[in-house]
Every structure is written in structure tokens, then in C-alpha cells.
Amino acid sequence: MRAANPVVLEVPGGAGSAAFLVCWAGHGSAELLGYTARVAGGPSFLAVSPATPQATRVLPVNHRPVACTIAERAEIITSLAGPGFDADTARRAGIPVVVADAQGTLGAAPGIAEFAVDLVQAAGLGQLALVTEIVLDDGAGPHGLDDLATRRALVRVTGQEIIAERLRTQALAVRGPEVVLPTDHGLVLATGYRDPHTGAEHLVLRGPATERSARPVVHVHRECPTGDLFSSLSCSCRSELDAALVDIAGSRSGIVMYLRGKPGRPLHHGPHLDDRQAHLLAFMLQDLSVPRIQLHRSDPQQRAALTARGIPY
Ligand SMILES: [Zn+2]
Structure with missing residues (x-):
């Protein structure tokens, strides 16, 4: 993964496959957040490894997120990528946090959170991924994702490639x-x-x-x-x-x-x-x-x- 460039991650989903823009949260500058929102158009969340301290803290359900600007969101997201991660800080700012399964993509039913965390870890960047769902226009047609990736020169990675890399390099027993x-x-x-x-x-x-x-x-x-x-x-x-x-x-x-x-x-x-x-x-x-x-x-x-x-x- 090239530094600070989000990659298109395609993972098996309910109906075929779903695509997301994924980057390490430490690269989540205001510019990148704006770019991601324009290109992907879907909702964003943070995916974190359960090995991260404070990953599994959960706010009481009745909390109200504090409204913040894109610059403030970017500051929170990049600060969380450091050693002081705290899921509650993200949730207070209205940024959803999904804790990935400890087995990651080698677990029983890996989803986007597991793929995203394994991707940033494989890139040696840390354990916190910023994930934004790519929502294509209805008119984009079957090649919409190809067109988008080509136009924006985005690197594409599939879930299968991430699993293959782990199987090839990890201690499996x-x-x-x-x-x-x-x-x-x-x-x-x-x-x-x-x-x-x-x-x-x-x-x-x-x-x-x-x-x-x-x-x-x-x-x-x-x-x-x-x-x-x-x-x-x-x-x-x-x-x-x-x-x-x-x-x-x-x-x-x-x-x-x-x-x-x-x-x-x-x-x-x-x-x-x-x-x-x-x-x-x-x-x-x-x-x-x-x-x-x-x-x-x-x-x-x-x-x-x-x-x-x-x-x-
Ligand atoms: Zn037998």
C-alpha cells in the first residue's frame, strides 16, 4: 500500500462483493477525508484490532455524538492511530468503531473489519484502519468500480489476496x-x-x-x-x-x-x-x-x- 493513498478493497459480501476505500487511520488528514467522502460516497468507520489496548471499550448506549467539523474529525482519527487509541473518543465524535475478530481474515467468517485491519497490518502501518464504503451511482453499470479505480489511479486489493498473503507468510500452527x-x-x-x-x-x-x-x-x-x-x-x-x-x-x-x-x-x-x-x-x-x-x-x-x-x- 502506498503511503497515504487509500486502496480499493473488494471483499465477498452478501450479494457478490462489496468495495471499500481503506487506509491507515494515521493518514486520515482532512484532505484525505474529503477525498474519500467524494470518491466513495458511503459511510465511514474505524476498524481496529482487538489487540489494541482500549479497543473494546464501549460507551453507554444513550450517549450523543458531539458535532464536529471535518478538520476536527481528521484530528481525532489521526490521533487515535497512535499508541493512545480509545474507542470512546471516536464514538463521542460520532465515528463508529468496529472491533475486528482476533483471528482476522483467518477466522471463521471474516468481514470488512478483519480485511481492513489485516491490510494495514500487512503494510506495517499499525492496527487501525479507516474504512469508507464505495457507493456507486445507479448509472455506473457493471464496470463502475473499474472505471472509478482507473480514473483515480487507485490500487485494488481483493480479500482473497489478503488471505493468500497471510497463509503464505504466517505461522499457521x-x-x-x-x-x-x-x-x-x-x-x-x-x-x-x-x-x-x-x-x-x-x-x-x-x-x-x-x-x-x-x-x-x-x-x-x-x-x-x-x-x-x-x-x-x-x-x-x-x-x-x-x-x-x-x-x-x-x-x-x-x-x-x-x-x-x-x-x-x-x-x-x-x-x-x-x-x-x-x-x-x-x-x-x-x-x-x-x-x-x-x-x-x-x-x-x-x-x-x-x-x-x-x-x-
Ligand atoms: Zn475414511
């Missing part, structure tokens, strides 16, 4: 203890990981000589309680898991990534990993310093996530 696990097939090293966003706990099993292998084979297994625990024959999960364990324990090299769902909610079995699972997998391999791998079974999402984390496969 926290490494837990490592134990040596004796199995029917031999010894394996088991490392636990916890996904702080979902609470899901995953397991990485490695043959004891994996570190000395130039290109260990990676088997991905998604938890299947009926197959894994009860050897149900309605799917091939248990036999696949056994075959993978035989492979890594027998060859003393190779990795089984055992991905699990949220507590109490097993994963859905689709043909491919979803984007988030693929990135989680790539993150754990990166965290374990596995320099390059072979995928036992290839999948486009996995290949994209491994490439994004710089792991050759």
Missing part, C-alpha cells in the same frame, strides 16, 4: 512436544502441532532417519475416525495410513502428515486438500526444516502452497 513412538511397524518420531485459529491438533510422523534423506516422501493423511480407529471398510483410510506407516518406519525415512479437524469436528473427505490445509502442511514442513520433498500423491493446492513457502517437491 504452534509446534508442540516431540516423542519417539513405537508402532507395529517400528519407531517413528511424532511431533504435535496446534492450529491457534481452529484449535485443531495435527501430528507429523517421521521415520528416524528422515533428516538424512535428501528428498523424503510425504504422505498426507486426513483424520477419519471410523477408518483410522475402527478399521471401517467403507473407506480405504486405515489401509492407506498403515501403508504409509510401514513405508516410513520400514525405510526409516519419510513423513506422514496426519491432519485433523477442529475439536469434535472431523475433516470432510474431499478429493483434494483445501487451500488452508495445503498451506498448513507447507508451513509444518518449513517449520521442521525439511528442505525438499516428494509428494506421495500430488495435488494442485499442495504444489501451490509448497511453492509459496519455497519448498521444492
Whole structure:
């Protein structure tokens, strides 16, 4: 994000997508507020990370906002972007404050507040975003937003791009203890990981000589309680898991990534990993310093996530 220039942020909304002008609140000068009001035309609010002290203070419902000029509003908004943020100060001046979810865009149902806060944070600017909804004229037609962005030379960012950037760069799980696990097939090293966003706990099993292998084979297994625990024959999960364990324990090299769902909610079995699972997998391999791998079974999402984390496969 270029300094002081708001960007057009398009996020999935109720009917298709909605567009907003977003900038760091510290850039909210009177000129920028005037520009934003003219270009966007919709209501403005501040979106703040819950990690900001005083973010969740709420005025009593019967307060009356004090009327203030655009210059006074700008002064309040820019002053709040500093360390002394106080949601009540904004609300007293009639500036709505929305507190984003702590998980941001990696949470369950991210909305504009989460996207806006993640955007200013990704730009290294802080935790307070000034957001103004873009309301196009009825006559603007389907290309109204394209025309507006081109005419004003505005940079456009989509919600998907913000999520992709977080998935590519963030720590997606926290490494837990490592134990040596004796199995029917031999010894394996088991490392636990916890996904702080979902609470899901995953397991990485490695043959004891994996570190000395130039290109260990990676088997991905998604938890299947009926197959894994009860050897149900309605799917091939248990036999696949056994075959993978035989492979890594027998060859003393190779990795089984055992991905699990949220507590109490097993994963859905689709043909491919979803984007988030693929990135989680790539993150754990990166965290374990596995320099390059072979995928036992290839999948486009996995290949994209491994490439994004710089792991050759
Ligand atoms: Zn199964």
C-alpha cells in the first residue's frame, strides 16, 4: 500500500462483493477525508484490532455524538492511530468503531473489519484502519468500480489476496512436544502441532532417519475416525495410513502428515486438500526444516502452497 493513498478493497459480501476505500487511520488528514467522502460516497468507520489496548471499550448506549467539523474529525482519527487509541473518543465524535475478530481474515467468517485491519497490518502501518464504503451511482453499470479505480489511479486489493498473503507468510500452527513412538511397524518420531485459529491438533510422523534423506516422501493423511480407529471398510483410510506407516518406519525415512479437524469436528473427505490445509502442511514442513520433498500423491493446492513457502517437491 502506498503511503497515504487509500486502496480499493473488494471483499465477498452478501450479494457478490462489496468495495471499500481503506487506509491507515494515521493518514486520515482532512484532505484525505474529503477525498474519500467524494470518491466513495458511503459511510465511514474505524476498524481496529482487538489487540489494541482500549479497543473494546464501549460507551453507554444513550450517549450523543458531539458535532464536529471535518478538520476536527481528521484530528481525532489521526490521533487515535497512535499508541493512545480509545474507542470512546471516536464514538463521542460520532465515528463508529468496529472491533475486528482476533483471528482476522483467518477466522471463521471474516468481514470488512478483519480485511481492513489485516491490510494495514500487512503494510506495517499499525492496527487501525479507516474504512469508507464505495457507493456507486445507479448509472455506473457493471464496470463502475473499474472505471472509478482507473480514473483515480487507485490500487485494488481483493480479500482473497489478503488471505493468500497471510497463509503464505504466517505461522499457521504452534509446534508442540516431540516423542519417539513405537508402532507395529517400528519407531517413528511424532511431533504435535496446534492450529491457534481452529484449535485443531495435527501430528507429523517421521521415520528416524528422515533428516538424512535428501528428498523424503510425504504422505498426507486426513483424520477419519471410523477408518483410522475402527478399521471401517467403507473407506480405504486405515489401509492407506498403515501403508504409509510401514513405508516410513520400514525405510526409516519419510513423513506422514496426519491432519485433523477442529475439536469434535472431523475433516470432510474431499478429493483434494483445501487451500488452508495445503498451506498448513507447507508451513509444518518449513517449520521442521525439511528442505525438499516428494509428494506421495500430488495435488494442485499442495504444489501451490509448497511453492509459496519455497519448498521444492
Ligand atoms: Zn475414511
